[in-house]
Amino acid sequence: MWSRYQLKQAAKDILSRHYWELFAAALVYGLISSGASSLAGVVSQVASLPAALLNLINIEQSRDVLISFGAMGGMVAIGTLVGVAVNVFITAPLETGASRYFLESTQERLNFGNLFYAFTSGKYGNIVFVNFLRSLFLFLWSLLLVIPGIVMGYAYSMVPYLLAENPALDYRRALSLSKDMTQGHKWDIFVLELSFIGWFLLGALACGLGTLFVNPYYHSTRAQLYVALRAIALDRGIVALSELEGRTE
Numbered sequence: 001m002w003s004r005y006q007l008k009q010a011a012k013d014i015l016s017r018h019y020w021e022l023f024a025a026a027l028v029y030g031l032i033s034s035g036a037s038s039l040a041g042v043v044s045q046v047a048s049l050p051a052a053l054l055n056l057i058n059i060e061q062s063r064d065v066l067i068s069f070g071a072m073g074g075m076v077a078i079g080t081l082v083g084v085a086v087n088v089f090i091t092a093p094l095e096t097g098a099s100r101y102f103l104e105s106t107q108e109r110l111n112f113g114n115l116f117y118a119f120t121s122g123k124y125g126n127i128v129f130v131n132f133l134r135s136l137f138l139f140l141w142s143l144l145l146v147i148p149g150i151v152m153g154y155a156y157s158m159v160p161y162l163l164a165e166n167p168a169l170d171y172r173r174a175l176s177l178s179k180d181m182t183q184g185h186k187w188d189i190f191v192l193e194l195s196f197i198g199w200f201l202l203g204a205l206a207c208g209l210g211t212l213f214v215n216p217y218y219h220s221t222r223a224q225l226y227v228a229l230r231a232i233a234l235d236r237g238i239v240a241l242s243e244l245e246g247r248t249e
Contacts, residue, residue: 007192008217025098032090088131096160098160126169127163133171134171181230230244
């Protein structure tokens with residue numbers, strides 16, 4: 001089994017020797033992800049401008065108002081699709097790359113290029129497909145109630161690390177393996193996540209810049225969590241090492 005103390009201590013040991021390398025990786029990952037999300041937001045706003053202007057022009061005519069509201073709804077839908085596309089094709093693959101970087105860092109192998117692993121692995125299409133279905137299933141679960149969506153979010157939380165190790169994993173296997181690895185650990189993972197709230201709040205007090213210095217600690221601890229769950233899965237025969245490494249016997 002594992003404990004929060006063990007995971008955090010292991011992360012601190014790595015950080016004590018490679019903090020600035022991990023800081024730079026977390027910063028680049030955060031900037032690109034935030035930039036992609038901001039770009040999607042800007043595109044969404046720009047797309048809605050024509051409909052908004054049409055609404056203002058025709059505001060006195062009820063029939064035209066319905067038309068303009070319909071147009072606005074269509075533009076908002078386009079903006080939403082742009083946001084989804086950015087998440088699927090850019091943000092999610094970057095998460096896989098960041099997962100690989102921090103996972104490799106647990107063995108003190110620091111290769112900055114791993115941040116872009118999803119784009120250079122030759123399996124970009126599969127990574128995109130698996131992450132898309134993961135997001136879709138989480139969305140469908142959240143339609144039921146908030147709690148099931150949160151629970152399944154933890155159930156699928158190891159998918160980026162699994163793809164970071166073997167980007168060729170079939171989506172069924174990636175999702176089911178993540179569920180198996182987190183079975184019986186979801187509450188402990190939730191508490192682990194909760195334990196970082198104080199750090200992020202302190203970071204937010206420094207105009208938000210302080211969170212930049214917390215991110216390496218958070219990502220390193222998450223990578224240590226995967227290492228611990230991976231070891232349990234291997235010990236229980238849930239998965240074979242060859243599968244994680246993308247090899248066949």
